[in-house]
Amino acid sequence: MSGATTQRVCFLLQLKPDRVEDYLQAHQEVWPEMLEALRAAGWGNYSLFLRPADGLVVGYLETDDFALAQQRMAQTEINAKWQAGMAQYFVGGSQADPDEQITPLAEYFHLA
Known part of the structure; x- marks a missing residue:
């Protein structure tokens, strides 16, 4: 990222309430290949x-x-595999992969 035109992106997703613990467990060890793909694709400071x-x-x-x-x-192939596994945790997961449900929120204030 160059920093000159950095976009700050915030989004919401909804887990199935009975799958929260399973979802958290799945994120205890995110695949190294997935982490590298995110970095290579330009996802920085991701939380x-x-x-x-x-x-x-x-x-x-x-x-x-x-x-x-x-x-x-x-x-990326690794993202397709990750999203297929994650879909089970999300409301509406059968209609689209979780990353296809991302709609950024409008940023209206930022204190640098």
């Missing part, structure tokens, strides 16, 4: 937050071009 009471996931990342970063990830 996931959880509200356990109802399974709300808040994602945050920084990238030069989010649409391009998503496209690069979609082209």
Whole structure:
């Protein structure tokens, strides 16, 4: 990332409330190939937050071009495998992979 045009991206996803613990367990050891693919695709400073009471996931990342970063990830075999495994944890998971459900929130204030 160059930093000059860094986009801050925040998004929400919804876990099935009865699968929260399984989802957290699945993230205890994210595959090294998946981590490398995210970095190579331009996903930087990537964090996931959880509200356990109802399974709300808040994602945050920084990238030069989010649409391009998503496209690069979609082209990787490792992402297809990861998303297929993760879909079982999300509400609406059978309709689309979790990463296809990402709609960035509008940023309206930032204190640097």
